[in-house]
Amino acid sequence: MSKVHNFSAGPSILAQSAFEKSIQDIKDFAGTGLSILEVSHRGKEFEKVMAETEQLVRDLLNVSDAYDVLFLQGGASTQFFQIPLNFLKTKAAYTDTGTWANRAIVEAKGYGDVAVVASSKDANYQFIPKDYAIPADADYFHCTSNNTIYGTQIQEFPKCDIPLICDMSSDIFSRPVNVNDFAMIYAGAQKNMGPAGVTLVIIRKDMHEKLANRHIPTMMKYKIHADNDSMYNTPPVFPILVSKYNLEWVKELGGVEAMAVRNGAKADLLYNAIDASPYFKGTTAVEDRSKMNVTFVFEKEYEHLAEKFDAACKAAKLSGLKGHRSVGGYRASLYNALPIESVQALVDTMNQFND
Numbered sequence: 001m002s003k004v005h006n007f008s009a010g011p012s013i014l015a016q017s018a019f020e021k022s023i024q025d026i027k028d029f030a031g032t033g034l035s036i037l038e039v040s041h042r043g044k045e046f047e048k049v050m051a052e053t054e055q056l057v058r059d060l061l062n063v064s065d066a067y068d069v070l071f072l073q074g075g076a077s078t079q080f081f082q083i084p085l086n087f088l089k090t091k092a093a094y095t096d097t098g099t100w101a102n103r104a105i106v107e108a109k110g111y112g113d114v115a116v117v118a119s120s121k122d123a124n125y126q127f128i129p130k131d132y133a134i135p136a137d138a139d140y141f142h143c144t145s146n147n148t149i150y151g152t153q154i155q156e157f158p159k160c161d162i163p164l165i166c167d168m169s170s171d172i173f174s175r176p177v178n179v180n181d182f183a184m185i186y187a188g189a190q191k192n193m194g195p196a197g198v199t200l201v202i203i204r205k206d207m208h209e210k211l212a213n214r215h216i217p218t219m220m221k222y223k224i225h226a227d228n229d230s231m232y233n234t235p236p237v238f239p240i241l242v243s244k245y246n247l248e249w250v251k252e253l254g255g256v257e258a259m260a261v262r263n264g265a266k267a268d269l270l271y272n273a274i275d276a277s278p279y280f281k282g283t284t285a286v287e288d289r290s291k292m293n294v295t296f297v298f299e300k301e302y303e304h305l306a307e308k309f310d311a312a313c314k315a316a317k318l319s320g321l322k323g324h325r326s327v328g329g330y331r332a333s334l335y336n337a338l339p340i341e342s343v344q345a346l347v348d349t350m351n352q353f354n355d
């Protein structure tokens with residue numbers, strides 16, 4: 001079978017080497033004669049995997065000792081309530097830049113006042129708001145670095161004097177970030193780090209002292225997971241293993257700096273094709289375009305060509321291009337592991353309409 005080009009928004013494409021190494025470990029994990037799926041997470045072989053995965057996160061993103069690196073469960077969606085449960089004392093500030101940001105806001109409202117300092121909702125989230133004030137008396141400020149559904153991405157993070165917390169689910173490890181600017185970064189793994197089932201949390205240690213005065217269930221305490229090296233309970237062993245192999249691949253290719261170059265080239269290729277095509281148009285403000293999720297639609301007068309285009313995509317084995325229902329049209333997700341050849345295959349298919 002020839003290669004399927006995987007543009008899925010998540011769970012998404014991963015490095016082929018991550019699959020191959022993981023398959024080996026399902027059969028015989030680290031010479032134990034047992035499968036990774038049946039060994040104790042407390043054995044020295046898996047403890048090594050855990051330590052190596054943490055070290056890869058620290059190396060790739062330059063995470064200092066002032067931060068804990070945690071591997072949790074429940075997805076980014078659990079962070080939507082775990083964050084306010086822990087840190088919202090009276091008021092928190094949020095930007096509303098898309099579906100996921102909005103879900104985070106909805107959860108926070110259950111714990112205190114939420115100041116939505118900026119929103120592009122009225123414009124169907126086509127841009128990232130930039131001029132807004134972050135209230136100095138809020139307990140933290142929450143933003144979403146990349147809006148997976150709408151195809152916008154923060155290019156420059158706001159200056160913030162209160163703890164800055166960011167949902168980086170769909171662009172973590174795609175570009176360098178200055179972790180020291182953040183009190184906490186979190187990401188569901190399945191967009192750009194690994195398979196579904198593990199959530200990465202990078203949290204500055206001083207946040208453990210900033211807890212709201214309410215009952216916090218043990219499993220919801222970041223400090224518990226930090227004190228137990230993410231092994232307070234059974235961690236998601238297999239997703240962590242696959243993430244490790246995927247991050248090793250990122251490192252081998254030159255780390256997040258190299259990923260940014262690679263992802264930039266892919267995004268340029270596709271956006272240039274969209275802009276040059278009389279048939280297609282992008283759906284977002286040009287300066288806020290995401291390098292991870294490229295959203296585009298047919299120009300109104302060419303919408304009748306959609307069926308033909310969909311058939312051409314299918315014939316060219318272009319998979320996962322259907323836009324989210326709230327935007328329509330198409331969404332090409334260009335996560336780290338997607339090769340530029342796949343983007344070229346998409347561009348070639350789009351250009352078939354030009355003659």
Ligand SMILES: *Cc1c(COP(=O)(O)O)cnc(C)c1O
Pocket residue numbers: 010074075076077078100144146147148167168169170188189191
């Ligand atoms: C996918 C996604 C989520 C939800 O992640 P889950 O791990 O499925 O809970 C949250 N935020 C962003 C930005 C996402 O892309």
